[in-house]
Amino acid sequence: xxxxxxxxxxxxxxxxxxxxxxxxxxxxxxxxxxxxxxxxxxxxxxxxxxxxxxxxxxxxxxxxxxxxxxxxxxxxxxxxxxxxxxxxxxxxxxxxxxxxxxxxxxxxxxxxxxxxxxxxxxxxxxxxxxxxxxxxxxxxxxxxxxxxxxxxxxxxxxxxxxxxxxxxxxxxxxxxxxxxxxxxxxxxxxxxxxxxxxxxxxxxxxxxxxxxxxxxxxxxxxxxxxxxxxxx
Amino acid sequence: xxxxxxxxxxxxxxxxxxxxxxxxxxxxxxxxxxxxxxxxxxxxxxxxxxxxxxxxxxxxxxxxxxxxxxxxxxxxxxxxxxxxxxxxxxxxxxxxxxxxxxxxxxxxxxxxxxxxxxxxxxxxxxxxxxxxxxxxxxxxxxxxxxxxxxxxxxxxxxxxxxxxxxxxxxxxxxxxxxxxxxxxxxxxxxxxxxxxxxxxxxxxxxxxxxxxxxxxxxxxxxxxxxxxxxxxxxxxxxxxxxxxxxxxxxxxxxxxxxxxxxxxxxxxxxxxxxxxxxxxxxxxxxxxxxxxxxxxxxxxxxxxxxxxxxxxxxxxxxxxxxxxxxxxxxxxxxxxxxxxxxxxxxxxxxxxxxxxxxxxxxxxxxxxxxxxxxxxxx
Numbered sequence: 001x002x003x004x005x006x007x008x009x010x011x012x013x014x015x016x017x018x019x020x021x022x023x024x025x026x027x028x029x030x031x032x033x034x035x036x037x038x039x040x041x042x043x044x045x046x047x048x049x050x051x052x053x054x055x056x057x058x059x060x061x062x063x064x065x066x067x068x069x070x071x072x073x074x075x076x077x078x079x080x081x082x083x084x085x086x087x088x089x090x091x092x093x094x095x096x097x098x099x100x101x102x103x104x105x106x107x108x109x110x111x112x113x114x115x116x117x118x119x120x121x122x123x124x125x126x127x128x129x130x131x132x133x134x135x136x137x138x139x140x141x142x143x144x145x146x147x148x149x150x151x152x153x154x155x156x157x158x159x160x161x162x163x164x165x166x167x168x169x170x171x172x173x174x175x176x177x178x179x180x181x182x183x184x185x186x187x188x189x190x191x192x193x194x195x196x197x198x199x200x201x202x203x204x205x206x207x208x209x210x211x212x213x214x215x216x217x218x219x220x221x222x223x224x225x226x227x228x229x230x231x232x
Numbered sequence: 233x234x235x236x237x238x239x240x241x242x243x244x245x246x247x248x249x250x251x252x253x254x255x256x257x258x259x260x261x262x263x264x265x266x267x268x269x270x271x272x273x274x275x276x277x278x279x280x281x282x283x284x285x286x287x288x289x290x291x292x293x294x295x296x297x298x299x300x301x302x303x304x305x306x307x308x309x310x311x312x313x314x315x316x317x318x319x320x321x322x323x324x325x326x327x328x329x330x331x332x333x334x335x336x337x338x339x340x341x342x343x344x345x346x347x348x349x350x351x352x353x354x355x356x357x358x359x360x361x362x363x364x365x366x367x368x369x370x371x372x373x374x375x376x377x378x379x380x381x382x383x384x385x386x387x388x389x390x391x392x393x394x395x396x397x398x399x400x401x402x403x404x405x406x407x408x409x410x411x412x413x414x415x416x417x418x419x420x421x422x423x424x425x426x427x428x429x430x431x432x433x434x435x436x437x438x439x440x441x442x443x444x445x446x447x448x449x450x451x452x453x454x455x456x457x458x459x460x461x462x463x464x465x466x467x468x469x470x471x472x473x474x475x476x477x478x479x480x481x482x483x484x485x486x487x488x489x490x491x492x493x494x495x496x497x498x499x500x501x502x503x504x505x506x507x508x509x510x511x512x513x514x515x516x517x518x519x520x521x522x523x524x525x526x527x528x529x530x531x532x533x534x535x536x537x538x539x540x541x542x543x544x545x546x547x548x549x550x551x552x553x554x555x556x557x558x559x560x561x562x563x564x565x566x567x568x569x570x571x572x573x574x575x576x577x578x579x580x581x582x583x584x585x586x587x588x589x590x591x592x593x594x595x596x597x598x599x600x601x602x603x604x605x606x607x608x609x610x
Contacts, residue, residue, distance in 0.1 A: 123327070123329070123331055124331055124333060124334075126292050126318070126331075127325065127327060127331035127333075128333065128344070129291075129292075129317070129318040129319045130290050130291075130292070130318050130319070130321075130323060130324070130325040130400075131319075131324070131325075131344055131345035131348060131390065131391075131394045132319050132320075132322060132345055132347075132348030132349060132394055133319055133344075133348055134317070134319045135317075135319075137319075137348070138319075141333075141344075142333060142335075145335045146334070146335060
């Protein structure tokens with residue numbers, strides 16, 4: 001076998017990127033929203049939201065995957081409804097892998113953004129309000145630009161975490177080539193296959209390179225943003 | 233007092249009415265006052281509830297109970313359940329700590345409020361405000377690259393350009409050193425004299441009050457102890473929130489001529505006042521502040537004295553202070569003066585209401601920083 005990666009392995013790489021891309025894209029607005037609510041709002045159920053956001057971080061990933069299966073599987077309340085009403089399924093599809101990756105990475109996004117929101121002086125937001133900016137405008141014109149570095153950090157963490165998600169994915173949507181077999185699942189399978197160690201090592205190396213590249217990119221962007229936002 | 237809403241020539245609402253009750257651990261705020269056109273200074277020592285009041289007016293704090301109205305517009309009425317959010321009150325707030333948006337240039341900070349102002353609102357011209365505040369050379373900088381005084385000038389401009397119904401300023405000079413204070417204060421005077429916008433100004437500095445105020449609301453421990461026209465309130469010995477040390481009266485005067493020996497002659501109610509050369513040309517109206525500790529009282533007209541300014545008057549009130557001091561209010565043709573003397577002297581001179589006395593004011597004691605600019609000609 002002269003190729004560096006087999007077509008099936010390339011497929012796993014492409015699939016991983018696609019899963020991570022969508023997981024990150026959906027997490028971005030939801031994570032910023034949840035982080036803002038946790039950092040700035042006082043409401044009933046705030047503590048419950050905080051726990052719910054962090055559960056995937058502290059529960060065994062298998063348990064998260066199992067809960068996803070119960071909820072979003074074709075027999076589950078949400079999964080069943082989506083399947084019947086919209087013909088949309090998570091079960092054993094790459095969308096399910098993206099959902100599992102997104103849920104597992106969500107606490108990372110929320111924590112990074114929340115920290116940066118808490119670092120924004122509420123007095124600045126008050127000042128903007130006295131100048132005529134409504135709450136949404138204050139958020140868009142003051143809070144958002146000031147937390148951009150935090151959002152970037154959260155985005156990179158989320159992307160990297162999504163690329164590497166294993167336990168919840170394999171429990172929820174199994175290990176199906178071309179559909180849910182992302183890089184970690186492919187590595188797992190290769191390690192179980194006699195003579196597959198060398199190919200597993202190549203995939204492992206590739207995932208390290210991808211993670212490092214993502215980190216380097218975020219560092220570069222956040223340096224530029226920090227220069228633009230400036231200290232005060 | 234006339235509390236009916238009044239409007240300025242530009243349709244700007246010019247009377248603010250405030251009645252607020254709010255309980256804090258340890259003290260309660262319970263005040264009612266009206267801020268007519270001009271500069272209304274909330275005057276009192278720290279902890280008297282000034283900032284709470286301004287925050288309540290701005291909508292940054294909701295008091296336990298109260299009603300706040302700017303002319304016809306009710307900003308807050310706890311009884312009727314009305315609470316206008318800060319962004320719909322359109323009150324330009326100049327904070328003590330500037331609070332410029334760090335990610336925007338000075339130009340964008342200035343334009344920020346204007347962008348949210350309603351279409352029909354009366355706007356100030358950006359170029360004029362920039363010129364008024366002398367910040368043209370700062371427009372492309374970010375707040376981090378500004379000095380404290382520059383930040384406050386930009387903050388004033390930003391508030392002014394948001395087409396505000398009124399300007400609120402909470403000790404805008406408190407974070408600055410003396411030199412910077414002297415740099416900023418004239419801009420507030422220009423605002424008062426050249427821009428038709430009412431100002432609610434919080435201060436604990438008697439000299440700031442003397443220079444800026446058209447109306448004074450004196451607060452002590454959460455209550456209004458006096459309110460009314462500046463000269464009246466500052467001439468009232470009961471109003472010494474900053475302590476007898478800072479007591480002083482404000483007189484209105486007009487520049488008559490500048491003498492060759494470096495003195496300027498002013499006319500205050502027909503009496504001549506001499507003070508070190510002022511910058512204003514003859515004909516300009518000024519306020520002069522005379523600190524109570526710079527006034528000596530005499531029952532007879534003193535002679536053979538080095539002091540140039542001797543004002544005849546009649547004692548209005550003698551108010552014993554804490555310790556050995558007393559404050560004497562003296563009505564002179566120039567206005568009411570305050571003198572700080574000892575109780576022993578007050579007894580020795582038999583000072584009592586209705587008694588004639590002369591106030592001796594040392595020329596040098598009328599400090600230039602207490603000479604406020606009046607309306608400029610033209």
